[in-house]
Amino acid sequence: MKYRSIKGTKDILPGEVEAWQHVEGSVRRVMQRFNYHEIRTPVFETTALFSRSIGELTDIVTKEMYTFRDRSDESVTLKPEGTASVLRAYIQNNIGEQASLTKLYYIGPMFRQERPQAGRLRQFHQYGAEALGSQSPALDAEMMIITLEIYRALGITDTMLKVNSVGCQRCRPRYKDLLIDHLKKIASQLTPDSQSRIQNNPLRVLDSKDEGDQRRLRDVPLMKDFLCRECSEHFVEVLSLLDEGGIPHQIDGKLVRGLDYYTKTAFEITSSALGSQDALAGGGRYDLLVEELGGKPTPGVGFAAGIERLIMVLKKKELLPSAFRGPRLYIVSADKNARRWTFQRSMELRRHGIAVEIDYLERSVKAQMREANRMACELVLIVGERELSSGSGTIKNMTSGMESSVALSQLESLFT
C-alpha cells in the first residue's frame, strides 16, 4: 500500500462515528446543563505557549510534542492538551473583562508523539472544561461532578475518582524539600528512573508504578499533610462538598499529575475496564496559570477527558446504541425510462425531508431489492412501465413484507 495514515492516527469510519456522535452529544448536553459554553481554538499554537504552561521539564514538553518550524521559521506545535489554548484565547480576547466568571468547554483533537499502544494514540481526542475567575471549592467539585455526570449519562457508573491537593507556591516548596530529604535517604533502593527524578521532579517519584518503589514509599511524607492553612481549608471544603453530594471518591496522597501548572486540587478518574492506560479523565486547579501566560491574575480550574478511552469502555460494557437507520424509502427502477423518473422523484422527496435511496449501478430489480434490504430501508417502491402509465405502484414494507398500492404523486403522504 502506497499511502497509510500516520502512525498512531486512525480513521473513524462509518459504523464507528455513531459512537462518537453519541459521546459528543452527551458531552454537549451535560455541559449545557452546567452552563458551560463551547470554545474552539486552533489545532496549533506557538510552541512557547505549551512549554511555558505545561512545564519545561514535563514529559509532554521534553519528548512528546509535535513541534516543527513553518515556512517563516516560526516554531509551532500541534496542541498536546486543551487548557493552554483555551487560556490563551481567554486572555487574547479579553473574555475575563466581560464577566467575572467564565465557564468554557471544548471537544477536539490533541497530538502527542508517543509510541502508540492500547488507549494511546498520536492523535487522540479530548473534551474538557475550564472555569476561570473563581477560587471557590465549589468549582473544583463541579469539575469532578461534570466528568462523572457525563459518564452517568452514558451508562458508566463504576469509575474511580481519586482526589489530592498539590498545594500552592507557599506550601509546596517547603514540602518539596522535606520530600527530597526523605527520598535521598532511600534513593539507593529506588529504580534508576525514580532516582533521577529526585532532583528535577521529586513529586513524580510518588506515582512510580514500580511495586518495589511503592513499598519503599509507604511512609513518605505526603503533600496533603503539609498544606498551608488556605490550601488545607480549600481541600477540606472540596472533600466535604463531594461527601455531601454523595460522590464516591478516594483521597490519594500520591496522586501527581503530569502537568506542572496545578495548584491545590488535582484529581483523576480511572476505569477498570481499560488496560494499562486506565485514566479516563484528569484535572485540577491552576490559580497561577493565567497570570503566567500574561493575563491578569485569575484563578481557574478544569479537567480533560479522553474520548477514545471512553469509547473503549462503552464498547466493553456494550453501552453503545446499535441504532443503524437506513433510508426510509428505496425506489427500484425496472427499466431505463423509470430510472430517469426515479431520479427526479427521489430529488423531490429528499427536498421534502425524506431519506430516499435509488440505484446508480443499473442493476437488476432483484439486486436493487437486495440492496434495499441490506441498507435496512423501511419501504420499497418498484417503478417500471406499468407504474408510469397507470400512475400508481406497489409499496412494500420490508419488515412485514406486506404490499399496498399508492399513487406515485402521493408518495409524500406515506411519511407524514
Next chain:
RNA sequence: GUGGCCAUAGUUCAGUUGGUUAGAACGCCAGGUUGUGGCCCUGGAGGUCGUGGGUUCAAAUCCCACUGGUCACCCCA
C-alpha cells in the same frame, strides 16, 4: 526511546516434517421467475503469501534486515 508478539483473499483465519494450479468461512457479484429482498442452492471474481536479501534442486513454510501492526515499559487522555 526500549522490549515481547504478529504480518496469507475485502474481513477473520487454515496451510501438515520446505515439495505440483495457496484453501475455508463470512462479505462481494451473478444465476436458481418472465420486474421483488431476507433463508436455501449453484457458479464467479478476488491473493506480488508485508518488502528486500539469503539458504535450497525446491520457501507462505528456514535465516537475516527493513517496514507496518499490536501489546507492555516510560508517561499519560
